Amino acid sequence: ETGVTQSPTHLIKTRGQQVTLRCSSQSGHNTVSWYQQALGQGPQFIFQYYREEENGRGNFPPRFSGLQFPNYSSELNVNALELDDSALYLCASSGQGSLHFGNGTRLTVT
Amino acid sequence: QKEVEQDPGPLSVPEGAIVSLNCTYSNSAFQYFMWYRQYSRKGPELLMYTYSSGNKEDGRFTAQVDKSSKYISLFIRDSQPSDSATYLCAMKRGDDKIIFGKGTRLHILP
Numbered sequence: 001e002t003g004v005t006q007s008p009t010h011l012i013k014t015r016g017q018q019v020t021l022r023c024s025s026q027s028g029h030n031t032v033s034w035y036q037q038a039l040g041q042g043p044q045f046i047f048q049y050y051r052e053e054e055n056g057r058g059n060f061p062p063r064f065s066g067l068q069f070p071n072y073s074s075e076l077n078v079n080a081l082e083l084d085d086s087a088l089y090l091c092a093s094s095g096q097g098s099l100h101f102g103n104g105t106r107l108t109v110t
Numbered sequence: 111q112k113e114v115e116q117d118p119g120p121l122s123v124p125e126g127a128i129v130s131l132n133c134t135y136s137n138s139a140f141q142y143f144m145w146y147r148q149y150s151r152k153g154p155e156l157l158m159y160t161y162s163s164g165n166k167e168d169g170r171f172t173a174q175v176d177k178s179s180k181y182i183s184l185f186i187r188d189s190q191p192s193d194s195a196t197y198l199c200a201m202k203r204g205d206d207k208i209i210f211g212k213g214t215r216l217h218i219l220p
């Protein structure tokens with residue numbers, strides 16, 4: 001059973017740019033969630049996808065958007081990057097009610 | 111008042127000691143309770159998952175839930191330097207939204 005994998009591991013962007021982060025979910029898991037973890041904080045829920053449809057969203061603006069593909073892999077897109085978007089972005093797939101996380105993408109916005 | 115409160119620490123204990131980590135919550139709608147361990151530069155790893163009041167044991171780890179007091183705990187027996195990490199409590203509502211605590215940084219001193 002493969003785990004959740006995310007790419008890239010690190011990324012540096014400039015304010016105002018756009019970024020796409022990618023996630024391959026754990027085998028057999030059809031639900032994927034994205035979380036933002038700022039330094040010294042717990043993960044904050046961005047949104048969740050189930051069978052290619054968004055079915056839950058946290059308190060994040062519309063410039064945070066996502067996609068889920070038929071193979072259950074997923075993308076997180078962030079437009080018009082702001083300095084406060086600097087964080088670890090975590091993808092998690094759901095199995096038996098609990099979340100299984102990847103190691104995240106560390107995004108730095110300068 | 112935040113939905114989930116967790117003391118960020120850091121908490122330093124000598125090797126071999128019993129570690130007690132705690133979270134309180136305010137929302138009675140939480141039904142499932144989890145503990146995650148997060149090493150530096152890694153994603154959170156699920157340690158314990160429970161949905162009822164009482165104790166659940168897994169090796170050196172014991173999770174305790176007291177729904178009447180809205181209080182959960184994680185105990186680590188015979189602590190090891192490899193247990194040094196950030197421990198996150200997490201709680202899930204009936205709508206499947208999961209809320210995380212800020213995490214407690216734990217240092218086990220050899």
